[in-house]
Amino acid sequence: MIFAGLPLAQLLMIAGAATALTVLLYVLKLRRRPVPVPFARIWDAVFRDRQATELFSKLRRLLSLLFQLALLALLILALGNPKPKAAILEGRHLVVLVDGSASMKAIDVKPSRIEVAKAEVRKLVHGLGSADRALIVEMGSLPSPLSTMSSDVTELDPAIDSLTASDTRADLERGLSFAVDSLRGLPKAEIVVVSDGVLGDSSELEKHVDFGGASLKFMPIGKSGNNVAISQFSVRRYPLDKSRSEVMLEVANTNDQPVQIELTLLGDGTIIDVSRIALGPNERLPRYYQDLAGASRTLEAKIRLADGRSDDLPADDHAFALMPERHRARVLLISRGNTYLDAALLLDEYLDVTTVPPGRPLPSEHFDVAILDGVADSLPDTVGAALYLNPPEDGSPAKLGHAIKDFGFDTWDKKSPILRFLALGDVQVAEGHAFAPGPSDHVLGASEQGPILVSGVRAGHKFVALGFDPRNSDLVLRVAWPLFVLNSINAFVEEDTGYVSSFRTGDVWRIPVPSSVDSATLIDPRGGKHTVPVKEGRAVYLGEEAGFYKLVAGSGSDAVSSEFAANLSDLAESSITPVSALSLGKARAEPVVLGAPGSKRELWVYLLAAVAALSVIEWITYHRRVTV
């Protein structure tokens, strides 16, 4: 027996002092309880018996002292925290990595794999020896320790209770690395992986992780893996008709048996399509919905087995997407009349065009874009951006170079959103001017004779300048012409045709923030609020939950909010067939042997219980006047 609490010498000192104090108090307590009586003489008759009862009284008083000394001894022993010597020497150190991936939400075992895992971990912790210590870690896309390395069950139990499964994949390599780091230098190190084994390819992990003497154990969870999943889901608006959109989704059967599923598409919460799909064994089936109408903002896809049963993992049966928000762009056209330009602007019904002849006063209201056709009038600050077509020397945002003839686009920036989908290789231009762009300007297109399409920023306003009159070319006869005009407007009004309709859970998301702030507030699908940092105009967040999110940047009247969706979209995580053994290359994790529950005994608890019991007895005997 050794004392894990206070050392023996200190205990003896405390015992000596406390005993002396108790005896002193006892001696002081010998003063009898004073009781008034109305006429003491009547008691004279009974005093003859006093001698006979004195001895018994003294014995009872001695019993009371012994009682108090026993209480004191038990309390001091409890302070010492006595433990069997063997228990101290044989302590193990465990890191329990509990899989918190989406596959742990599977309900093939009731109520779910994560709940069964929690129960198993609880059994493991309660079965630890009194000298064993454990650390509970939730293994998601990043390992999250939920407790300290502790032998205290009252600390470990809440950590186990807080384990959850998120909509991400589990990163076993990171989890193992964390466990190895946590166990470095500790004797009898063990890593216990509690998982369904859906952890991706782990065959090479042995080479990447140095266990350094720690033994690896595996506790399998789950029994079956019947699952169908929505593995891809995305939506986009048509570039030329943003009122319509198209959807691409992919459904996958991860079983070896063919299944029939029912696919439901919801736009803005309302069902817009229901279809039945037959999937062969392990088949992935892409599906397109072209010219989809009925949704303006949110889109959801749900699948279920056609016979009405639920599969084992409901988490991947529901996918979310958000269409880019549409708003009517205000365009100020300064032109003497350009049929080709008018025709191009008519293609997008979301454009609100105001035409002003050159030289006339400009309207004072706000415009997103001004198109200056052959003119370069001075623009007020209420105009956000400008598209210059064949600007004159005076007023051109980019300095005009020499005049050029018979040229075309020899090079152009195909990645620029302005030139997306454009085929400009064989455009023929009769005459125009080359630009002499400034150092911060960006040349979007150039002929061999010089830059002919330039973009940049002047006084905080974006501009795009075309160095020739399109009517002096065959550009206006091509499909590229209206696309160029509309792409330019879209680029100015920051409406991205390559909009990301959903993010993938488990990744670090970089969400565009339409405001210059350092941090933003992210509201998750359950309504929880998180403050996330904004770096280079994008909010950075590690998302672990599928659903619709809202990002609010700024505060008060300046607050700007945007929405986006997140999906699991991980076929590996949807293949939930559990494994019974975990292999890391050649190494194989050993099975976990649970100790008997309740073997983790703390002697001091029983000592305190004895103190409480003796106190109760003392209290009863005191009030019954047995020991006083």
Place this chain on the structure above:
Amino acid sequence: MGLLDLFRRDSAPRASKREHQLFDDEFQRKLEMLALVSRRVFAGRLRAERRSKKKGSGLEFADHRDYVPGDDFRSVDWNVYQRFGKLLVRLYEEEEDLSIYLIVDCSTSMGFGDKKKFDQARRLCAALAYVGLANLDRVTIVGVNDALVSRMPTTRGKGRIFKVFEFLSQLEPRGVTDLGTALKTFVAQHKRRGLAVLFSDLYDPAGFEAGINMLRFNKFEPYVVELVDPAEVRPALKGDVRIYDCETGEERELTVTDSMLDKMQRAALDYRASIERFCAQKQVPYFPADVNTPFDELVLRVFRRGGFLR
């Protein structure tokens, strides 16, 4: 203002409330009823015409005595002179109102146990005073412990009952019992003899006999009402205690057991028996008054037993 002030402030109204409740409306209604009952008990007698043992100039012949110079010639019994040749004077029983002295023990022991004995004594005293006042007797109330602590001047007429209440309300139990000394002062101050009712627990360290004898020897007609609290006969005590007399502070240490409590009970009953025995021997009316019995019932019991008023 300290914590103790709070208690003090609180305790004062509580005490006055208690005194107020002592002689409340209910109590006064019962007194009226008792006065009516007492009239029935003494039916046929004239009000304020109780015959005293004092000889005087009343109508009813009582005795003869020798003539001494200065006696009124009209009271000489000439028939006796004619028959026996001796000058004898006729004596008549003097008709006068009775003096009732109500003596309340105000020692600390009377207040023992939540003042039950003291309250009962004051209620009984007030009841008897009312009956006396209603019969136009001369009523005097005194409070005693080891001295005469308070005295209500002699009064008559039932309209003075509120003075009685006021007097009794201001009495407080304190001090040591010494009835012999206290009543010695009482008899010295009250030359007019009469009925003396003693309300006391008779816990007198000098012996209860001294006080009663003092009244007897000085021609008062003593009547003893002993206040009895059953809780004092077998107190709820157990274990090692140091008992002390609430009046004298006399201490005794002992370990109380059940058998000891039995002995204590017997001793207490023996003490009461000795009082009763003494009173019987000396022909002093004795009446035990239990604190748990309603006062009106006790008063009626006194009337029924008779002999309280003659």
